[in-house]
Amino acid sequence: MEGGPLLSDWWVEESKKFVPYLNISAQLEDKPDQKLMREYDLRGFPSFIFLDDSGLLLFGREPYWRPDSLLSLGQGLNQVEVLFQLRKQVQENPQDSIARARLTLIEGLLDPSRVDVARMDAAAKVEGVPEELVEEWAMTRIEAKFLGFFEPYRSAYQNKSADRDEKKSAAIEGCYRMWVAGEKLDSTSGTFRPFLVLSFDGALAARDAFIAEDCLALYEELFGAHDRFLKGMKVRLAKMVASAKKVEVGSIGGSGE
């Protein structure tokens, strides 16, 4: 890149359409923004991303994108420019419901872990919104809903926050409700495992043996009979079932008195 595309005339010309920001990892603490790559979860060199003035990542993380030709740079710029135009349009005319809905969907899809699901659903229903955006949201919706429960719990756990048990309970209950409603993540999703485990925990808490068994069977199928957590999960399910039977027997015995 540095010996070719970044020296070309098209690069110089196109650079007028963005603010070029250079981050050099130097393993020297006194150099600027040395921890930034980690913040954006970038793992390789070189990496190129588009950001807005708040630092929101707009384009380029996955799959890794290289603006090594005019065409490739143009593809990134086009996506980002749509967003900038929409923001301007909404600022100039806040009554433009289609532009507002498009903007909500595009911005929400950039970071599904922080979206307001109800707001996104409402935006997707606005007539005139491009079909591909609505479809993309439909595919992302369940993941976004899960992340809405999971991210606060994960963050509280990582930061050892005082309310981490509270967040965990909310995540367990939320996942279980999603499972009951048939809103299940795709098993190929990178976050399927925590979703499955939390749903299982939620089923145990709700004394729902049917769903707990369902989760456990799927867990064993996906992660194997030798998974290190499986045995513990089976023990917990067996305990829950046994205690449920005790309650049942107790209530039958009690009714005869």
Place this chain on the structure above:
Amino acid sequence: MLKSSPPSVLAILCMLLVSSVSVAQGTEELEKKYQEKRAKKFVQKIEWITSLDQAKAISKQKNLPILAYFTRSYAP
């Protein structure tokens, strides 16, 4: 019977001195590589901003997106 003698103060000081010299040399080498990276032709070709805060301020002022390029100087 052999008696193990504790390491002398002088030996410890020598070890500390050697390690601090090698750290200093390492830092010097990293600084040199960083400056070499900054002197590359591609850096001179356009006006790159090297602070994200500054890039954000310009982005806001000009209503332009930021194109961030992440590279490294400590290794090729």
